[in-house]
Amino acid sequence: MTAAQIRFLTLSRREVNRFMKIKKQTIGAPLLETFLYISVFGAALGSRIDKLHGIDYVVFVIPGLIMMAWAINAFSNNASSILQQKFQGAIQDQLSSPASPLELLLAFSLGGFMRGLVVAVLTFIAASILVDLPVDHILILLPGLFLVGFFFAQLGVLIGVRAEQFDDVAIAQTFVLQPLIFLGGVFYSASLLPEPFQTLTHFNPVYYMIALVRYGFLGYSEANVALSLLFLTLATAALFAFNLRLFSRGYKLRA
Amino acid sequence: MSDRALHIENLGKRYPTGVEALRDVSLDVEGGEFFGLLGPNGAGKSTLIHCATGLAQPTSGTIRVFGHDAIGDYGEARQLVGLAPQEINLDWFLTVEETLDYHAGYFGMPKRERRERARELIETFSLTEKRDERTRTLSGGMKRRLVLARALMHKPRLLILDEPTAGVDIELRLELWHYVRRINDEGTTILLTTHYIEEAEQLCDKIAFINEGQIVAQGSSAELSATYGVTGLEDAYLTLVGRKELSRSVIQELAS
Secondary structure, eight states: HHHHHHHHHHHHHHHHHHHHTTTTIIIIHHHHHHHHIIIIIITTGGGGGGBBTTHHHHHHHHHHHHHHHHHHHHHHOOOHHHHHHHHHHHHHHTTTOOOOOOHHHHHHHHHHHHHHHHHHHHHHHHHHHOOOOOOOHHHHHHHHHHHHHHHHHHHHHHHHOSSSSSHHHHHIIIIIHHHHHHHSSSOOOOGGOOHHHHHHHOHHHHHHHHHHHHHHSSOOOOSSSHHHHHHHHHHHHHHHHHHHHHHHHHTTOOO | OSSEEEEEEEEEETTTTSSEEEEEEEEEEETTTTEEEEOTTSHHHHHHHHHHTSSOOOOOEEEETEEETTTTHHHHHHHHHHESSSSOOOOOOOOOOHHHHHHHTTHHHOOOHHHHOOOOOHHTTTTTGGGTTTOOOOHHHHEEEEEHHHHHOOOEEEEESSSSSTTTHHHHHHHHHHHHHHHHHTEEEEEEEEEEEEHHHHHSEEEEEEEEEEEEEEHHHHHHHHHTTSHHHHHHHHHHOOGGHHHHHHHHHHOO
């Protein structure tokens, strides 16, 4: 293994190791949260709700929940990890190493991405045991979910780098991220909304992410799948390029 | 590879707040030297060190570490530098052994070599019993020892110690002195910043005074005393900071 490979592996291992050391909080809690959503919205309320576009309500919400779990965990892991390391000053150890801005950015991104992946896979396995969850278009589902995970991992890195206190991360998550995800149609079909909310939903980027993932699982989509995938790819690439520029300039990382 | 461990030329650093921390600083540390950097709080010592290790970005000037441009060729330059910073900056999530292992990994050291090196340093710095403990459970002295061990993990040719003995007890201070003197004898170049005049006198071959972001004088302890027309390094320092009245000789005179 080359020195660069050892370096990247170690930088990434540190990020994965961090959340694995506190897995009750980083894996257990989000899993419980997702199951509570499935229980309340799926099992309890779902039995009183008609099928949506011919799909049982509980099955309809699960793809959105899986996407939400990946997104929120990818985001919050990276934002918290970077901010904590900035607070402790421990991030200086990585910053004063020979690691390039690209290596640092990818390694910091990977932590949240992996945590989101673990929670999403466990949710998928458990949901598959509870209900009959189809996977209709795996070739759309996998890139879709990976892009969503990577996009929110990047967003977490961005907020973590910019944040100066833990409030900054909490505010971004509570007042921006969660409303966008909830109003993006995790728990309902946007077509059921009255105007102007139905139109407004189309301006929410998360709507297209949910539509994409739902299509991958259920074969049903309210949005144009190809355009959604293209949009998500472009948005992820743009955010990654933006973060890489910040890392190269040392923005809020190097004095 | 140049034998000059650190070559700093016309280095300037202005923070976004407008504070000019370094002004046209030029400094050379020869390979194998034990070099001291003395100056009052806020003089620019840590900023200079941060510029040399990539933690701060200079606004102007050049820095070379054994001939490698610390900005353009930062990978090679940083590989050769070990930094023990002034503030304890250990990762709370890691154990003592992991702290050392991860650090060496960041510098590309293979696993087997990392294990051996970590074992050796854990023993040297008397951290064996704490090797599996998380860093936040360590005492202040242990944390200080671990920070130094971490800086040495990747076998740097230039070791930068930013006030390594600030706030440590006398035994640990002397222990650290013995250790850094030994590794200097073995060939590692050392750049030390300190507030303790005695520390600089005991350890350093050459000392530079830094004040208000500028190197104002440099030389051996005797040369600096001669420059300021006083009898010792402490008086030279007090003259530099404009507090000659605090000189022990003045106080002794007053007492008698």
